[in-house]
Amino acid sequence: MDPKTLLQLAEQHGTPLVVVDHKVLRENYQQFRTLLPRVQAYYAVKANSDPAIVQTFYDAGASFDVASMAEFLIVHEKIEHLPPEQRQAFIWDRIIYANPIKAIETLQRLDPYKPLVTYDNYEEVIKIARHAPHSGLVLRLLVPNTGSMVELSSKFGAMPGEAVDLISFAHNNKLEVEGLSFHVGSQCTNLKNYSQALQLAVDVFAEARARGFDLKLLDIGGGFPAHYDDTVPSFKKLAKMLNSELDRLFPEPIEILAEPGRFLVASAVTAVAQIIGKSVRGGKLCYYLNDGVYQTYSGQIFDHAQYHLNSFKDGPTQFCAVFGPTCDALDTIGLVEQLPVMDMGELVYSENIGAYSSASSTYFNGFPPAKVVHVNQ
Ligand SMILES: Cc1ncc(COP(=O)(O)O)c(C=O)c1O
Structure with missing residues (x-):
């Protein structure tokens, strides 16, 4: 500015x-979509939950990652204005509740919306099965966060070795696991974190398939770095690597989404x-x-x-x-x-x-x- x-x-x-410049918001969103054509962007509302920012991304065609009921309602208010027949079909396309830990009251409030939610442990499966049985599940994997400005791996993520057991456990509790998610840490300038995470994810996809669970969705999380200074690798370079790895490891037409926050608003x-x-x-x-x-x-x-x-x-x-x-x-x-x-x-x-x-x-x-x-x- x-x-x-x-x-x-x-x-x-x-x-x-x-001062928020909405022209830059739109440009950032367009750059993300253009350079990562297979990836739908679910804006991580936590990065900046100003409703005007959410509106601009919504109008641009974005979907949303929310982490609380309050964030969910900011976004859902926009979906409410759609004709009734579109609302339910639309919600997974528009919102993922990507906080692996959810209070019981939150699950009870979310359930009528048939939400898409992440999880990473057995206790959460029991809670979801009891209080939000109409949810679709996404298992969050633990992946390397090496060198990222904000590391998230000490708090969330299932060990890849127990991933399919957690999928099977959800299945035994009458829940459907749609796919996997991960987060490489915020402001991730170490591109290897992404390639290692994709490799871990494809291995879990294969093991899940071998045990009878067909995963349909891959959520590559956030972490896309803002260009704070010239030491930060360009988004173009990261996108090129991601496109090539996604095509190599996931050639089949699965749904791929990401949860960029910082990259879109910083x-x-x-x-x-x-x-x-x-x-x-x-x-x-x-x-x-x-x-x-x-x-x-x-x-x-x-x-x-x-x-x-x-x-x-x-x-x-x-x-x-x-x-x-x-x-x-x-x-x-x-x-x-x-x-x-x-x-x-x-x-x-x-x-x-x-x-x-x-x-x-x-x-x-x-x-x-x-x-x-x-x-x-
Ligand atoms: C689950 C989840 N998704 C997405 C994001 C957004 O990450 P970023 O701003 O690095 O893109 C975060 C940030 O903490 C997060 O915890």
Whole structure:
């Protein structure tokens, strides 16, 4: 987003401000679909659940990965407007409930929708069979998350060696297992994670077939990296490898889906904040902003991300520390930022801040989340 427009929006709406560019959302979605033609994109709503973002992806033809009843309802509200005969046939095409652990109340609320849900353990099968027997199941496999910015494998995923037993157990509990899913870890820049995961999945497909279970669906999860800097491999390169591996290992026409979050939203959002304080500590210049890690910069804590700050003005830069507005020292945006000398009241901005950022904003210390404005909707 060009700096002039950002400044105008900040003047119009005040700061802290989060600007969502829907043109970039649409471009990211199109790029995903064009470069991975066999893969339907189920946008992972958790990355940014702003209903306007969900609407734009919905209009573009996306499906959705939801992780809670609240997320499910954001998406389902859109399906409700379809003619009744289309609704039920449509739900698996449009929504996967991809949280392997679901509370009993959630299962009870989901059951009437005949949902597609993931699982990775025996206890969950018993719960689903009892409280959501009309579900279709997708078994989540444990796969390598090596080098990914956010690893997910310590929390979820069935060992490939027990996968077919878990499929058989679901079958014995009168549940149908539609296929497999995995997640290679978020912001996965190690492409081998994907190729190893696909190999594990095809082995489980073969073993399942040999034991009488025909799997029809493969969900390759999220992890597609946002281009935060030039060390990140291009999406084109990742897509080329994935297409070739998918065609080699899964030549038959099975349903292939993915749950991209970060890749679709990160680059569409820019945050603008104001300098509300300035000091020198231990010889280092420190700036205090009206946005911080308890609000838009929450990804620094929860997402292990580092967002850099840019000034709207040119000039020689110097190293400085930048903090958020709360009284907590954890509220540190960066200790080695490079900015020109800034005055009180001036504005700074951070790009690529659309994923796992506003999504986990809080009201800590009474500072509310930044205002969100949408452009090119
Ligand atoms: C089950 C599941 N699917 C998809 C995603 C989205 O991942 P990403 O934003 O890396 O694409 C996540 C992220 O945590 C997840 O847990």
